[in-house]
Amino acid sequence: MTVELSQETELSHKAVPQEALPRETRRTQAGPAPALPTLSPSRAADFKTCPLLYRFRTIDKLPEQPSADQVRGTLVHAVLERLFDLPAPQRTPPVAADLVEPQWARLAEAEPELATVFAAEEQVELLTSARELLDGYFAVEDPRRIEPAQREHLVETTVDGQLVIRGYVDRLDVSPTGELRVVDYKSGGAPREAFEAQALFQLKFYALVLWRVRGVVPRVLRLLYLKDAEVCDYVPSADELLRFERTLLALWRAIERSGQTRDFRPRPSRLCGWCAHQAHCPAFGGTPPPFPERSAGSGDPVAPEDLAEPALAEPAAAVRAPRR
Numbered sequence: 001m002t003v004e005l006s007q008e009t010e011l012s013h014k015a016v017p018q019e020a021l022p023r024e025t026r027r028t029q030a031g032p033a034p035a036l037p038t039l040s041p042s043r044a045a046d047f048k049t050c051p052l053l054y055r056f057r058t059i060d061k062l063p064e065q066p067s068a069d070q071v072r073g074t075l076v077h078a079v080l081e082r083l084f085d086l087p088a089p090q091r092t093p094p095v096a097a098d099l100v101e102p103q104w105a106r107l108a109e110a111e112p113e114l115a116t117v118f119a120a121e122e123q124v125e126l127l128t129s130a131r132e133l134l135d136g137y138f139a140v141e142d143p144r145r146i147e148p149a150q151r152e153h154l155v156e157t158t159v160d161g162q163l164v165i166r167g168y169v170d171r172l173d174v175s176p177t178g179e180l181r182v183v184d185y186k187s188g189g190a191p192r193e194a195f196e197a198q199a200l201f202q203l204k205f206y207a208l209v210l211w212r213v214r215g216v217v218p219r220v221l222r223l224l225y226l227k228d229a230e231v232c233d234y235v236p237s238a239d240e241l242l243r244f245e246r247t248l249l250a251l252w253r254a255i256e257r258s259g260q261t262r263d264f265r266p267r268p269s270r271l272c273g274w275c276a277h278q279a280h281c282p283a284f285g286g287t288p289p290p291f292p293e294r295s296a297g298s299g300d301p302v303a304p305e306d307l308a309e310p311a312l313a314e315p316a317a318a319v320r321a322p323r324r
Contacts, residue, residue: 036158037164039164039251039252040205051266053275059264062277074107079130083096104123135229137185155206167202179216182207184203221235
């Protein structure tokens with residue numbers, strides 16, 4: 001079964017009064033309305049974790065060398081994506097293991113810098129550890145019994161006419177009765193209870209988008225922790241997603257305020273140990289780069305479009321954030 005996600009259709013603005021249209025589709029005599037800012041779960045989580053990290057990644061666009069964990073997670077996701085391209089009877093552990101090396105070659109060809117993360121001898125360990133994570137996957141799920149409706153699928157919607165939220169869903173399953181299950185693969189270990197809410201943040205983000213697009217609250221949000229071979233299921237409600245929607249809008253307003261004041265402060269935590277930008281962080285004795293100006297010599301406040309992230313890259317060509 002295939003999930004049919006609604007798409008915007010072009011409206012005749014001569015036939016429909018402007019005041020009857022959603023704010024994001026209205027036009028002025030000066031031309032089309034400006035594009036709305038966008039937010040993905042990764043960048044929203046960045047701001048929640050550390051506003052300065054959000055600035056470094058979204059505004060300053062500082063380069064980041066992918067970590068070994070990131071590359072391993074990207075490889076495992078690529079193998080699982082390819083595995084579901086095969087007929088169901090062929091989705092077995094030996095076949096998945098045989099896919100690791102060619103998928104690594106494909107990723108390294110598409111992004112040569114990935115190969116620089118590992119020395120030649122370390123690449124052998126990379127492939128071995130990826131196969132071990134796949135063993136964890138087969139311990140919790142039999143892909144021969146699953147036919148996903150969507151894989152690595154871009155979903156997006158507009159919230160309150162002022163913010164586009166979007167991201168790539170690892171996998172979307174649809175039951176014969178139309179119930180939705182959102183699945184996310186995590187190549188890291190299962191988090192302690194204190195960090196479980198952070199792990200579910202991304203799936204609630206996707207659940208909200210799917211609810212707004214399809215009018216159906218997903219039945220289950222599922223996290224598959226491959227390292228520990230554990231499954232975490234969460235059942236969202238419409239009331240909870242409404243609260244989450246308000247949270248995202250409040251988060252975006254906080255991002256806008258930080259942009260207007262140019263005040264993105266560090267928020268030290270245990271996650272700092274994984275941060276690639278300590279050299280620029282005041283919490284570690286570093287100095288952030290000069291705040292980017294909208295134009296040379298301009299002191300204008302940052303515009304909303306400068307705070308938002310650009311169009312999302314195709315997932316096969318993008319290194320994933322650490323899967324902890």
